[in-house]
Amino acid sequence: MGIDRQSLAAEFLNILPSDCVIFREEELIPFECDGLSAYRKVPLIVLLPYTAEQVELVLKHCHEKQVPVVARGAGTGLSGGALPHEQGVLLSLARLNKIVEIDQDNRLACVQPGVRNLAVSEAAKPYGLYYAPDPSSQIACSIGGNVAENAGGVHCLKYGLTLHNVVQVTLLTIDGERLTIGSNGLDAPGLDLLTLITGSEGMLGLVVEVVVKLLPIPERQQVALAAFDDVEIAGKAVAEIIAKGILPAGLEMMDNLSLRAAEDFVHAGYPTDAAAILLCEVDGSEDEVSEEIMRVRQILLDSGAREVRTAEDETERMRFWAGRKNAFPAVGRLAPDYYCMDGTIPRNQLGKVLTMIGEMSEKYGLPCANVFHAGDGNLHPLILYDANNEGELEKAEEFGGEILELCVAVGGTITGEHGVGIEKINQMCAQFPDPELETFHAVKAVFDPHNLLNPGKAIPTLARCAEFGAMHVHAGKLRFPELERF
Amino acid sequence: MSGDQDQSSRLQANIKDAIAERSCLRLMGSGSKDFYGRGLGQQKVLDLSGNRGIVSYEPTELVITARGGTPLDEIEAALEANGQMLPFEPPHFDGKGTIGGAIAAGLSGPRRPWGGSPRDLLLGIKLLDGQGRIMSFGGQVMKNVAGYDISRLMAGAMGTLGILLEVSIKVLPKPVEEHSLIIDRDPDSATRLIGEMIADSQPITASYSLADKQAVRLACNHQRLGAICLKYGLQESSESSDFWQQLRDQKLDFFQQSKPLWRLSLKPTSPLELTEPCLQEWSGGLRWLYSERPATEIRTLVESQGGHAIQFRNGDRSGDIFHPLHPRILQIQQGLKAVFDPHGLFNPGRHYSDY
Ligand SMILES: Cc1cc2nc3c(=O)[nH]c(=O)nc-3n(C[C@H](O)[C@H](O)[C@H](O)COP(=O)(O)OP(=O)(O)OC[C@H]3O[C@@H](n4cnc5c(N)ncnc54)[C@H](O)[C@@H]3O)c2cc1C
Numbered sequence: 001m002g003i004d005r006q007s008l009a010a011e012f013l014n015i016l017p018s019d020c021v022i023f024r025e026e027e028l029i030p031f032e033c034d035g036l037s038a039y040r041k042v043p044l045i046v047l048l049p050y051t052a053e054q055v056e057l058v059l060k061h062c063h064e065k066q067v068p069v070v071a072r073g074a075g076t077g078l079s080g081g082a083l084p085h086e087q088g089v090l091l092s093l094a095r096l097n098k099i100v101e102i103d104q105d106n107r108l109a110c111v112q113p114g115v116r117n118l119a120v121s122e123a124a125k126p127y128g129l130y131y132a133p134d135p136s137s138q139i140a141c142s143i144g145g146n147v148a149e150n151a152g153g154v155h156c157l158k159y160g161l162t163l164h165n166v167v168q169v170t171l172l173t174i175d176g177e178r179l180t181i182g183s184n185g186l187d188a189p190g191l192d193l194l195t196l197i198t199g200s201e202g203m204l205g206l207v208v209e210v211v212v213k214l215l216p217i218p219e220r221q222q223v224a225l226a227a228f229d230d231v232e233i234a235g236k237a238v239a240e241i242i243a244k245g246i247l248p249a250g251l252e253m254m255d256n257l258s259l260r261a262a263e264d265f266v267h268a269g270y271p272t273d274a275a276a277i278l279l280c281e282v283d284g285s286e287d288e289v290s291e292e293i294m295r296v297r298q299i300l301l302d303s304g305a306r307e308v309r310t311a312e313d314e315t316e317r318m319r320f321w322a323g324r325k326n327a328f329p330a331v332g333r334l335a336p337d338y339y340c341m342d343g344t345i346p347r348n349q350l351g352k353v354l355t356m357i358g359e360m361s362e363k364y365g366l367p368c369a370n371v372f373h374a375g376d377g378n379l380h381p382l383i384l385y386d387a388n389n390e391g392e393l394e395k396a397e398e399f400g401g402e403i404l405e406l407c408v409a410v411g412g413t414i415t416g417e418h419g420v421g422i423e424k425i426n427q428m429c430a431q432f433p434d435p436e437l438e439t440f441h442a443v444k445a446v447f448d449p450h451n452l453l454n455p456g457k458a459i460p461t462l463a464r465c466a467e468f469g470a471m472h473v474h475a476g477k478l479r480f481p482e483l484e485r486f
Numbered sequence: 487m488s489g490d491q492d493q494s495s496r497l498q499a500n501i502k503d504a505i506a507e508r509s510c511l512r513l514m515g516s517g518s519k520d521f522y523g524r525g526l527g528q529q530k531v532l533d534l535s536g537n538r539g540i541v542s543y544e545p546t547e548l549v550i551t552a553r554g555g556t557p558l559d560e561i562e563a564a565l566e567a568n569g570q571m572l573p574f575e576p577p578h579f580d581g582k583g584t585i586g587g588a589i590a591a592g593l594s595g596p597r598r599p600w601g602g603s604p605r606d607l608l609l610g611i612k613l614l615d616g617q618g619r620i621m622s623f624g625g626q627v628m629k630n631v632a633g634y635d636i637s638r639l640m641a642g643a644m645g646t647l648g649i650l651l652e653v654s655i656k657v658l659p660k661p662v663e664e665h666s667l668i669i670d671r672d673p674d675s676a677t678r679l680i681g682e683m684i685a686d687s688q689p690i691t692a693s694y695s696l697a698d699k700q701a702v703r704l705a706c707n708h709q710r711l712g713a714i715c716l717k718y719g720l721q722e723s724s725e726s727s728d729f730w731q732q733l734r735d736q737k738l739d740f741f742q743q744s745k746p747l748w749r750l751s752l753k754p755t756s757p758l759e760l761t762e763p764c765l766q767e768w769s770g771g772l773r774w775l776y777s778e779r780p781a782t783e784i785r786t787l788v789e790s791q792g793g794h795a796i797q798f799r800n801g802d803r804s805g806d807i808f809h810p811l812h813p814r815i816l817q818i819q820q821g822l823k824a825v826f827d828p829h830g831l832f833n834p835g836r837h838y839s840d841y
C-alpha cells in the first residue's frame with residue numbers, strides 16, 4: 001500500500017538539490033528515532049532543505065500528494081514527537097540554521113528554526129544579552145524544536161517558558177502558505193494564535209523563523225547548594241523560599257541516586273551522603289545578589305538543611321550547575337537504559353509524590369533517580385532498566401505510566417516540558433475527558449484538515465482512550481482511589 | 487466571601503436555551519468595557535457577575551483560582567494580604583471589573599513588559615463553550631504542555647469563544663517598595679536613557695512619556711534608588727503611586743479627549759511620523775494617540791513598522807475596531823470560532839465583523 005520510496009524520492013529530486021533528499025535505507029537509519037530511542041521507525045524518505053522556500057515547496061508537494069510530514073529539529077525530543085512516519089516524509093529543519101538579526105535596542109533576535117538554543121545566547125553575548133529559556137539539552141536542541149515543545153529550563157521559574165520568550169513565528173501551513181503569527185511588539189491583533197503554535201509538537205504547521213526576546217545578562221549570579229537528610233524536608237524548603245517572596249532564577253533538586261551519579265560523572269562537588277540537594281540561584285546587581293543569597297541561606301537552614309554552601313567563585317558556580325545539567329547522561333551511566341518522565345505537580349505535593357514514587361520503585365523492582373525543576377514542580381523521575389532483559393521495557397513503561405497518572409491525581413499534569421509525542425499518548429486519556437480531546441482534534445483540523453502533519457501524535461483518538469481505559473480500570477477500580485480527584 | 491456562588495449549571499442551562507431559541511448572547515462581566523470593541527449588538531445580555539468567588543488560593547503555590555465573575559478588587563485584596571499581586575496590573579478603576587472580563591479583554595497595565603500579560607499568567611480555565619459543554623484546559627501548575635494551550639487562547643478573545651467559568655492565574659510577590667523618577671530631559675534623550683537603564687537591568691516596572699515629561703517606576707529600596715539617581719544623574723520625584731494608577735485606569739488629563747483614541751502596539755524603538763502627541767508606556771511598546779485621521783492612514787503607518795492599531799475609544803464603532811487580519815489568519819480564527827461556538831452564540835461582531 002501507499003507510495004513507494006523510489007518514486008517519491010524522484011519527485012523530490014525534481015524540487016530540491018540532490019543532497020537534500022535521503023532515501024537509501026542505510027542512510028535513513030540515523031533518523032529512525034529522536035531522544036526517546038525505545039521507539040523507532042524508518043521514514044519513507046528524509047528531506048534536508050536549506051531554505052524556507054524549499055520547505056514551502058516540500059509542503060505543497062506533500063499536501064498535493066497527501067503524504068504525511070513529520071518535522072524534525074535536532075532530534076533531542078524525549079517523547080517521540082519526531083518519531084518518523086513509515087509512509088511519510090521526515091522533514092529536518094536543521095539546515096535552516098542562520099541567525100538572521102540581533103536587534104540590540106529592542107532586545108530581540110530573529111533566528112531560523114534550526115539554530116541551536118545555546119547559539120542564540122552566544123550570538124547575543126557581545127551585546128550584553130542572552131536568551132533565558134535554557135533546556136539542559138541547550139547545546140544541541142533547536143529553537144524550532146523548543147517552540148514546538150514549549151521547552152523549559154532551569155531559568156524558567158523566573159524568566160518564563162519558551163512561550164513567554166517568543167514574540168513572533170513565521171509558520172508554514174500544510175499547504176505551504178507563509179503566515180506571520182505574533183509581532184515584534186508586545187501583542188498582535190486577533191486571537192492569540194502564538195499560544196496554540198507554541199507547544200503544538202509539529203501538528204499545526206512548520207516553524208521556519210522565530211523572533212525571541214533577549215534579556216540583559218545579569219551583573220552577578222550566585223548559587224547556594226543545600227544538603228538535606230530527608231527528601232520531604234527538601235521539598236518543604238522549596239515551598240518556604242517561595243512563601244518568603246523570593247523568586248529565584250533557578251531552584252532545582254536532585255535526590256541521592258542522581259546526585260551521586262552526577263558527582264561520579266562531572267565531580268561537581270556534591271555531598272554524596274545527602275538524601276537530596278537543592279540548588280538555588282539568584283541573579284541581579286551585586287548588592288541585590290549579596291543580600292538575597294544571605295536570605296536564601298537563612299531560609300534553607302531554617303527549613304532544615306544540614307549544610308548550605310555558596311559557590312566561592314564563578315568556576316565553582318558553573319561546576320555546581322554542571323552536575324545538574326548533566327544529570328540525565330550521568331544517570332544514564334548507571335544502567336543500560338533509562339526512561340525519563342516529565343510530570344508536573346503542585347509544589348506542596350512534592351514530598352508525598354516522592355514517597356509514592358519510592359514505593360512504586362520497590363514494587364516494580366526498578367531503581368528510579370529523581371531530578372526536578374523543583375521551583376516549578378516539574379519532576380523528572382529517571383527509571384533505570386535494561387531493555388535486553390525480557391519484559392523490562394514494558395515494566396519501565398508501566399512504572400512511568402503510573403507516575404504520570406499519580407501526577408494527574410494530585411492536580412498536576414503528565415508533561416511539563418517534554419511534550420506528549422507518542423510516549424504519553426495513553427496518559428492523555430487519564431488527563432482529559434472526551435470533550436476536551438474532541439476539541440483538540442477539532443483545533444488541529446482547522447490548521448490541518450487532512451491530518452498530514454505528524455499524524456497520530458500528541459492527541460489520542462477517543463477509540464484509543466476507550467481501549468486504554470478498559471485496560472487500566474481494573475475491576476472497576478481507579479488507580480490511587482485514596483486521592484481526591486481534580 | 488458572601489455572595490460567592492457557582493452558577494455554572496444555570497449558565498449551562500442558559501446556553502442550551504439560547505441554542506434552542508437560536509438566539510445570541512452578549513456576555514457581560516460588569517460591563518465596564520462596553521466602550522471597547524466593536525459596537526454592542528442587540529443581543530440578550532448574559533450577566534456573568536453572579537458566578538463569583540475565589541475557589542482556591544495558596545500563596546506558596548503562586549496561584550489563585552477564581553470564578554469568572556469575581557471582582558478584581560476582591561482578588562487583589564486577597565493577594566495584597568499575602569504580599570502578592572496580579573503581575574499584569576489590570577485596569578479596574580471603580581473596582582467593578584471582573585477577572586473573567588479582564589482575561590477576556592486581555593488588557594494589561596503599565597507593568598506589562600516586566601510582569602507579563604493576562605495570557606502569560608493564565609495557567610488554566612474551566613470553559614463553558616457554545617455547545618453547553620464544560621471543559622477544563624491547563625491547570626494550576628506552572629508548566630503544562632499536555633494538549634494545545636487552549637486556555638491562553640481565551641485571553642484577549644473578547645468572550646467570543648466561550649464563557650470563562652473559572653480561571654487559574656499565576657501571581658507574584660509584590661515589590662516591597664516602588665518609587666518614581668522623573669527624567670528631566672528632552673524626549674529623545676530620555677527615551678535613550680530609559681533604554682540604557684533597561685539594558686543595565688535596573689528594576690523598572692513602568693515607564694511613561696508624553697511631550698516633555700518622562701518618568702519611570704522602580705521596584706527597589708531607598709538606598710538603591712539613591713544609587714540609581716547618582717549613576718544616571720536623575721532627581722527622585724514626588725510622584726505618588728497614584729500617578730501610575732491614574733495612568734493604568736486612563737484617568738490622566740490626556741485621556742479626557744473626545745477624539746478617537748488609538749492604541750498602538752509597536753516595537754519600542756519604531757519611529758512614527760506623527761504631528762499629534764503620543765503618550766507612551768512600556769518604554770515605547772505601547773502608544774496612545776488621539777487623532778481624527780482616517781483609520782486606514784493610522785493603520786498603514788503602524789503596520790509599516792510591523793505594529794498594529796486598535797481604535798480603543800470613541801469614534802465610529804461599526805467598522806473595524808481591531809486591526810484587520812491577513813485573510814488566512816482570519817479564516818483560521820473563523821475555524822476556531824466554529825470549534826468553540828458553532829452556533830455563533832457569543833458576542834457576535836464584537837471582535838471582528840466576520841464572527
Ligand atoms: C539530555 C536531555 C536533556 C533535556 N533537557 C530538557 C529540558 O531541560 N527542558 C526541556 O524542555 N526539554 C529538555 N529536553 C528535551 C528536548 O531537548 C526538547 O524538547 C527540545 O525542545 C527539542 O528540540 P529539538 O530541536 O531536538 O526537536 P526534535 O526532537 O527534533 O522535535 C521535537 C518536536 O518538535 C517538532 N518540531 C521540530 N522542529 C520543528 C519546527 N521547526 N516546526 C514545527 N515543529 C517542529 C517535531 O515534529 C517534534 O514533534 C532534553 C533532552 C535531552 C536529550
Ligand SMILES: Cc1cc2nc3c(=O)[nH]c(=O)nc-3n(C[C@H](O)[C@H](O)[C@H](O)COP(=O)(O)OP(=O)(O)OC[C@H]3O[C@@H](n4cnc5c(N)ncnc54)[C@H](O)[C@@H]3O)c2cc1C
Nearest residue numbers: 513515516517518519554577583584586587588590645650
Ligand atoms: C482604558 C481602560 C479604562 C477603563 N475604565 C473603566 C471604567 O471606567 N470603569 C470600570 O469599572 N472599569 C474600567 N476599566 C477596567 C475594566 O473594568 C477591567 O479591566 C475588566 O477587564 C473589565 O471587566 P468587566 O467585567 O467589566 O468586563 P466586561 O466589560 O463586562 O467585558 C469585557 C469583555 O469580556 C467578555 N467577558 C466578560 N466576562 C467574561 C467571562 N467570564 N468569560 C468570557 N468572556 C467574558 C465580555 O463579553 C466582553 O467582550 C477600564 C479599563 C481600561 C483598560
